[in-house]
Amino acid sequence: MALKRFFAFINRPKVVVGLILAALASTLVGVLLPQTGDRSASYFEMWKLRSPQIYLLANSLQLTHVYTSVWFAALVLLLLLALGHTIFAQARRNIRMISGTARAGAPAALNYGGILRVMAKKRYRLRGYANDGGMLVFAKNRLGIWGGVIFHSGLLLIIIAALMTAAFQQRGFAQIVEGETFLGNDSGFMTKTLGFFEHRIDAGFRTHLSALNSSYQGGDIKSLGSSVILFKGDNDVARDVSVESPVDFQGVRIYQSYNYGYALLVRLKDPSGQETRKALLLDKPDRLGEPARGRFTFSYTGYVLDVDFYPGGAKPSFKLSLPAMYLRVSKNSKGLFQGMVVPGEQLKIGSDVLQFVGARYWSGLIFARNYGADLAYAGFLIAIAGLLLMYCLPYKGIRIRQSDGRANSVEGSARQYPAEFRQELEGIKKELFEANE
């Protein structure tokens, strides 16, 4: 009984419209206020320092992480319940309408004269009759009555898919240097997006990056991809992952991200002969001709390296043709070295020797398991099919009282666009009464 009352409540027109407005308002909040997924932790620290009360209010109301908040989850649940009940109620109404009071077909003995001709011209089909043929029931676009049910079913599937994704997705971003192998362990991913019930992502196989393949036209990238070798046990498979063509392997989909750059391999040797190797990872510059910039430290030594890297040397290029870096080395704010360095060159830094071994590309690959994607696709298809039915095949029904094949009265109803339907109905009446004559 309580359940019935609850569903009757959430299906009230004002409540349905209210839920849509609530979804709209929450989406607006999520896009207007800074969200924890989009900004760094330091941004929120600064906000807390500058406006502690506003921050406290926003944080306690979970406005800084709308899409993972309790109230948003509750709203989604309400929407799911409302959708489910709407689908049920609409389907029940449609079935009642189709079965109706009219008997199917029409009594063969009666003559309908021009009525059927006129209605056929307007693409109305005879659906049934009542009063022993005294009333004829015509309908157009009967399939369209299912549009609402199908559309809302699609939406329901999409929301369920989104919940599955939110709960179980695993998505990790890895930076892999050419010639190196990524083990696929959780700790190796640079960033991860995990569902509520997931705590780690393990690819389950190793990925060796043979080469990053890119081409440019002017200063714009034309194509981007990675040649990889995927290892599982004793098997290895060579594949090409590109921006428009992800690769599936062992239940994981590998995407070529748009992030790539340069790995500068350096070696620091101390007087005792102990070597430390490091790969300085730089993002590719935004524009052709600009250097790739970065700052790095050799932590136990206190050296700070400021790097401006030119992949093409003298000419503006993204290609590693004549790599050179402009290097500034400092320690405790004291400059130790400043100048251009080419691969192979060695520098004396204090009592240590720093060598620029060489440069390679690194490629950003995304490893993902998304369990909700197929269901979401099904939901998309179904929702669009529903909308097409609703707006391209709006249901119209016409009832004609007749005697001896002469139309006496005509009335009708339409689910959509009543004003346009009334015009159409007037036109049909005119033709039927002319046919009577």
Add this chain to the structure above:
Amino acid sequence: MNNIAMLELEVKFHWTAVAFYVLASVLFAYALFFRKEKPSWWAVWLTAAGLLFHSVALGLRWRVTGHGPYLMDYEILSSNAWIVIFMFLVFALKHRTARLAGAIAVPLGFLMMTVGLFLDPAVRTLPPTLKGFWLIVHVIFNFLAVGALIIATGASGLYLIKEKRQDDEFFKKLPPLELLDSYSLRFTGLGFLFWSIMIVAGAIWANQAWGRYWGWDPVETWSLVTWLLYGFYLHARKFLGWRGRKAAWILVLCFALSIFSIYLIPFTAKSLHTDYFQG
């Protein structure tokens, strides 16, 4: 003809189209305010002529760039304007009495185009993530949705104008108020359908390119806001019985708010999408 010559010709054709649209807008406004019928027909034909020049301009641009006009603000604003004007012409020729909606649709169209013409016309290569079938579907339905929603807003605007001047002989020639109200609903429904297809195509494309079909990206989220706005309008009409003046004002407000997601956010917000829009 080499590419530079074609691009120069393209700019000339664009400005010629703008000139025709400006003339048409003036005539529409004249017809509306001074209640003259003939100038509104001249305006329709001038708009059609402008659209011809506009089509040639976009065709030349397509030929030079090797991709459709959907990269960079310059191209997007021009192609959006094209679709608005094209949809208005189809609507005006089919429903002759509603041609005065051009007083809203054509100025909106030429304003979009003119803003675009002052922006950077540099030719850009299509980035790898912008290649593919779903991109084409996404862009086409974005344009169709914008066009349909602008027509719907134009019909609502006409409704509001006519409602205040119902006894005026000139405005009696416009479609009946009930019909204008119905056109608003019909084109909003179409716009909602096209917008939904656009979002779906974008989600599929995003999943293929980035491994997730929805990431609460600002451009994605604003498109959802627009979808919910029009969803609210359609539900309010069906379930709360809103029609006439109330519905017309709500639609105009919905359109004003959706300007953010259509024209402002893609060009200002930091997002995966905006690398391409912002150049």
